[in-house]
Amino acid sequence: MKKQITLLAAIFALWSTGYAQAPQEPMRLSLQESINYALQHRASLQAARNEEKIAKARVGEIRSAGLPQLNATVDAGDNFIQQQSFLPSEFFQNQDNPPPLGTFVPVTFAPAYTSNATITGSQLLFDGTYLIGLKAASTYTELSRKNTQRSEIEVAEQVSKAYYSVLVNSERMQLLTQNLVRLDTLLSQTSTMYENGVAEKLDVDRLSVQRNNLLVEQQKTQRLMAISENLLKFQMGLNQAQPVLLVDELAEVEIDMSQVYPQDFDYANRIEFSILETQRDLASFQVQADKAGYLPKLFLNARYGYNAASNEFRDITRTGNYLEYGFVGVQLQLPIFDGLRKHYLIQQSKLALENTKLGFETLRQSIDMELAQASTELTNALDVLDARKANMVLAEEIARVAKIKFQEGVGTNLEVVSAETDLREAQTNYYAAMYDALIAKVNLSRATGTLHSK
Template identity: 45%
Template sequence: MKNNLRVLLLAAGPGLLAPAGAALAQTAPASQPALAVQPTAGNMPLSLQQAVAYAIQNKPTLLATRLGEQTARAKVGEIRSAGLPQVSVAANVADNFKLQKSLVDFGALGGGSSATTLTPADITAAQSGRTVNLGTVSLPSEPVPPQAFAFGLQWAGNTSASVSQLLFDGAYLIGLKAAKVYEQLAQKQTQQAEIDVVEQVSKAYYSTLVARERLQLLSRNVQRLDTILYQTNETFKAGFAEKLDVQRLQVQRNNLVVEQQKAQRLTELSVALLKFQMGLDQSQQVQLTDSLSNALVDAGSLRQRLGAASPTTGGGVSGLGGVPTGTAPASTNTADQRQQDQQTALSGARTGQLAAAFNYNNRIEFSTLETQQALAGLDLANRRAGAYPRLLATAAYGFSGSAKEAGDLFAFRGPDSRSSNGFPNQNWFGFGNVGLSLQIPVFDGFRRKYVVQQARIQQQTIERGFETLRQSIDLQDAQSRTTLINALDVLDNQKANLDLAGEVARVSRIKFQEGVGSNLEVVTAETELRSAQTNYYAALYDVLVAKVDRDKATGELYSQAQK
């Protein structure tokens, strides 16, 4: 029982210090999403919510994690079974082909030998016809040495049933408490795996949306360039343009087609990655139903949530620079607190208001570490319980028999059996017993003392891990906040560059068509436009990924994926 409990308590041993360096996630709801779709013969419609729900239900790594959860429940059942009655049945048959002998002192059973006395008077009386009573006397004799004697018969059998019931065991009582905690730990590990899958699927889905949108934009660019090339070629045939102008546009088109082909392959690769993260077969065709416009975030409201000012307006869409409304810590000096918050914000950390609004319990690692701490406490109590006595109730009943021949052994003759001459010939006899077994540990060479020390140190190590985990969460929170703000700034800048590049390309085409601009100017403008488009979509993807990382850092990723 104690060994089983120790295995249960130490099953999470490799992960006791994991929060200090492990990937950070957040708590997921216990209920499973109800939006999962099933593979179909044709295109399977797939929104982000459906992709997440399908992955949670079908991702092989998650299925393996849930098997681990079932294993934990089975281990709990194993621990609880130690408190139920233990029943065993045994039977055996033995051929004593050489019986063991023992020395027996027969002389101790009665000493000497006897003889009859006959005197001359007795002889005379007998000759005269009278009756004579003869007497006996004991004669001294040499003592008989112990003799070897074999007890039992060649064939022997035994069958019995025994029952034991645990009445008191301190380790078992602690094991009952640890069973529920251990099961909770397995459930939280499953939740953390689900959160990781949500993150992976979300990023893969956004990557596919961006790749698809960029591919469509490249297709429109090719069509637009084909139109310009056709017009320039017709102008060349009419003698109003140089062949060099046509060749420049042809080179531009060839490069654009190659870029389009590369984008097509990258889009296919993005879809394959999405299927992999979902646990979906690669042969299944999918149709993404969400659009990139729906995935875009409200930069203004998001900046207000982050407490960050817009680089253009100074404070989100309204320019007011709103910040979260969490209750700030009490301070006797508001000016000093404001200055401290400004310095903290400049360093990338959370201000007092943001820190007050942050809840560490939203992170699954924090809850998991609390569960591991509880298990460590139970492990310590279990090792201390090794000094408690252990009491069991026992009972047994069975039969044993013997015979000279194997066939005679299985005759199973009871107490009413008689031989042909009337003598009892019973060969099987019953036996039974009931009792209590009390085991009291007295001295184990100080072993328990040292294992208790180890358990206490392990518990202290976990307690130190809480501070490390808080620092890790604070760091990821600051990093995700800074990364998202930077990504929003870059996106705003790239959007402005894209608008400017589009306007420059439009004006350049008009000037060329009107004969007041050069073909080189059009080629240059188109090149800059494609560069701006590439930078814009890269910045857009960075924002979406940074938003996922931010939601993960604050413990909102799972709930955000369901909206």
């Protein structure tokens, strides 16, 4: 009975610490699903969207300056040291003791206690800088939206490359497993031949060495597979503990040849070009806003309130002792001289606008170079891929023939080992070329602005 209780306690302990939990189901993902998940869950994109919301809030802050501004103030105080003023002594004629002429007498006008309750309001009627700011508000929001789109494109690029890395490593893993099965079969057959006196011990040893090398390569590929999966999860914003299962298959790299060295490329397809256009518009608005600083400003102001004053505190606590007052009027502010501040501001904004315009030519040259480089890399990668594929097919045939010759006694075991080594090298080179071609395809899509277009 004690043993049963101890066993139940151990099972409960394991369950309570999480060891009895069922493993998570793998998440099935295509490339597009991986990108969509990243667009929703990647922390950097969430931060970019928050910046977009901040930009919209700043636009609201700018607009608020043109709305009515209302404030209420209530204050009460004790003039514990009452301010005094001076009046000429002639105001205080005393027949019995006349004061000297030309002297002043200190007089207290301020009461001991004062109180005031006021509501003030103002409305901007005209401000050229504010009007330009309203025009630039929508452009500022558009710039923030485009920055978010650029971040989305970068995430789509990173996820695509990580996804292809997992696919290539997975395919290599399957191929290594097949090679290992084939080599195990050959080793078993050779061992039988050795036992029957048909093969030598050296033949068995060579195949054993080959098998050990293949096992090491399989383990290395398995570790690379785990690293590439972790990188994909990181790029997606997925929990590292969540297993994934990629549903896309590694097929031949297909490419729209019209994208390679495009003749009628539209620079507006690139988000960087669109962002620079928006920055140019904002720089232009800044020049207009600085120039508008020379225009007058017109405000409508109003005040309404009550005040009370007395030498007794209880008097200012009674509403009947408060006096009503009000004011309404307009205020015109005319800029006359500010030490040439606006003049230098305009100089700065004009130069900033000119620099933005100069950036278009630099960006065009950069895009042209990127297009040419991506096109060349993809063309070279496809050529290498074709050659590596042909080499792999040829190596497979050589390995097959070498095995048959050895089994029939007309070939040597050394030929088999050499053929297997060449086959593995050809397979490794083929999948490396496949990965390079896929990455070159992603780079070209990014260069042409078609990687993640909305």
